[in-house]
Amino acid sequence: MWNNITAAPIITEIPSEAYVVLQKLAAKWTDILDARDLSLEQLKGAMTNKVYACQWERDNGNRPRKVLVRVYGGASDLFFNRADEVLTFERMSQKNQGPRLLGRFPNGRVEEFLRARTLTAVEMRDSKLSQAIAVKLLEFHQLDIPGTATIKLWDRLRDWLRKALILSPTEQSLEIGLNKMDLEIADLEKRLSRPGEKIGFCHNDLQYGNIMISEKDDSITIIDYEYASYNPVAFDIANHFCEMTADYHSDYPHILDFSKYPDMEEQQRFVKTYLEASGQEVTDREIESLMSEVEEYVLASHLQWALWGIMSAAFSEIDFNFMEYAQQRLVEYHRLKRVLFLCGSSNN
Template sequence: MDGGSKCPRGQLLHLDVCVDEQKPRGGVLELLGRLRPQWKPQDIKMKVFTEGITNQLMGCFVGSLQESGAVLVRVYGRMTELYVDREREVEMFQILHTHNCGPQIYCSFRNGICYEFVRGTVLDDTLLTQPAIYRLIATEMGKIHSIKLESDNPVENILWKKMAQFLKLVHNALSNTTAPHSSKLLQEIPSIETLSDEMETLKRHLSQIGSPTVLCHNDLLTKNIIYDNKEGMVRFIDYEYADFNYQAFDIGNHFNEFAGTSDTDYSLYPRPELQRDWLTAYLESYKHSVGLEATVTELEVQKLYVQVCKFSLASNFLWGLWAILQARYSSIDFDFERYAITRFDYYFEKKEEYFGLTLS
C-alpha cells in the first residue's frame, strides 16, 4: 500500500486500504493509523452496527462512542457499485456537511468510506408516530430540500434515470440462466415486460403533477435517522442514494418506511391525519428555509398530500427493483426476495387509488 493520496473528489483523502468484510479489524486499524494517529491500537474499540442491509458499519472509538472524535467505517456491500455512484455519494456528504445537515467525511478507501460519528441513537420504529419526533424529521427534511448548489447549471432529476438503470440490471440478472434464482421470486414478481410498462406509466403520470426537484436523501428509513434526545434534534445519515429528485418522492419514500424493512407491515403506513400534520411541519420548515412566509394553507397541504401519495408508488416500485438485485447479489443475511414481493404487492394494491387522486 502507498499510504494515502488526494483524489479529485473535492480533495478528499483516499487511502489505499481494503477492509476484509469477514475480518475487518486489521484494515480498520490501518485506516485509523492515518485518521487518529494519537490512538493506541490496543485502546481502540469497535462496535459493529447491524441495522444496515447493504453495508457493514463499524463505530471506532477510544473511551466512549458518544465522545467527540469517534469514527464510522463503512464497508461497501458486495456488487453495490453496480447501482450506487460512489463519487456522487462523497459529493453529497460534502454538500450536506457544508450546510450543517450532515457529518464530516474523513476519507475514502478501496471498498468504503470513513466519516464522523453522529452522536445520538438510531431512531426506533415506534417513535415515527410521535408528533414531537416526526415533526423534527419533517423540519430536517425541509432544511435539506431547501439547499441550493452554487452553480448556474440546472440540476438533473435522477429518478427516471435511476429507475431505468435498476430495471436494466434486473433484466440482466434474471436473464442469466446460470444464476440460482428463487422460484418464489420469479413466480411472484411481475415480468420484465410488465415492469417496463409500469415504469413508463409512472413516468407519464408523475412527471405532470408539478412536484419540484430538490436535494433529497432518497432513502430515509428509520435506521438512517439519528435522534439526539438531549439536544432534541434529529440528523440523517448515509447518502448512498442522495441526489436531486422530486420533493414528493423523498417524503412518500419516508412514509413507506413506516412499514419497516425486516417485517414489512403496510398497516403501519401513516394515517392521513398524521401525514397532513407531518406535511404542515415540513412546509413551514421548507418555506422558512427558502426565505418565504412560513404560513401554510390547507390548500398547500392538500396539494402536497396528493403528490406524496402518488410518488409513494414510485418509491415502492424503485425499491422493489432494488430488492431483486439484492436478492441476486448481496451476501447479507436478509430476505430480499420477500421484501421485493411485498413492495410490488403494495404498489399494485394502491396504484388505482392513488392515480385517481386529484390535485384540486
C-alpha cells in the same frame, strides 16, 4: 437502505489501509497513549456497507475517542455510483449536515461518530418527532448541492430494471412481471410528471435507521446519502411515509404492515409542518395539493424498492428475505394504482 444500527458481539477485521488511516488520525490526539491500541466492533443493521465503531481509551478518564469506519459493500455499485456518493458525503459534511469526513481509504472512509442514536420504528411515528423530521427534511431539500437539479427517479428505475432483468431467472421475471415493468415505469412517469412540481435534493431512503436524534438536545440529523439525488420532494415524503410500515427489528424484518401507513391526520400534520418550515404562510390548498402528489408518488416508491429487493436477492448475504419484500411492494403497487387511477383518487 439501512436498518437501525446496533452493536454486534464480535470483534472483526477491516482492510489494512483503514488501519493506517485510523492510526494517523489517532496520532493527532494527545490524550491517547498509543494510536495502535484501538478496539473495533462491527455494527449490525447496515444493508449496503459494513460499518464498525473504532475507539481508543484516553489517559484523562474521559470517555473513549470514537470514530465510525465504513467499508463499502462489494455490489453497491449496482444501485448507485460510489464516486458520486462519496462526493455527496463530502459536500454534506462541508455544509454541516450529518457526520464529518475524517479520512478515506481505497474501499471506504472514516467518519465522525455522532453522539446520537437512530430512531426506532415506533418513534418515527411519534407526532413530536415526526414534526421535527418534517422541518429537517425541508432543510435537506433546500440544500444547494452542486450538479444539475434534474429528476433522477425515472432514469434510476429504468437502470435498476435493466439490471434486475439480467440478475433474475427468466421464469422468475415472468412470474413477478419484470418483463412488463418498463411499461409501468413509462406510464407512471407520464401520470406523475407535472409542470412546476417542486424539485429538491432528496434523501430517497428516509427510514428510521437513517434518522438520528442527538443525546444532547434531541435535534434531528439525517444520515447516509447513498441514494440521495435531486427528485420531486413529493417522492421523498412518500417514501418516508412508506417506511412507517416497516420494522426492521421485528422477528420478520422483511414483512411490511401497510395498516401502519400514516392516516390522513398524520399525513396532513407532516405536510403542513414541512411547508410551514419555510417561514411562509401556507394555504389549505397548498397542503392538499402536496398531499395529493405524495399519495401518487407512493407508487414510485413501491417500484423502486421492489427492484432493489429483486436485485439484492441475487447477491446479498444478509439474512433478509429480499424477494418476499419485493413481492409485497409490487402487490401494494398494483392495489394502489387501481385505487388511484381506475377507481378515482383516494388516500391510503
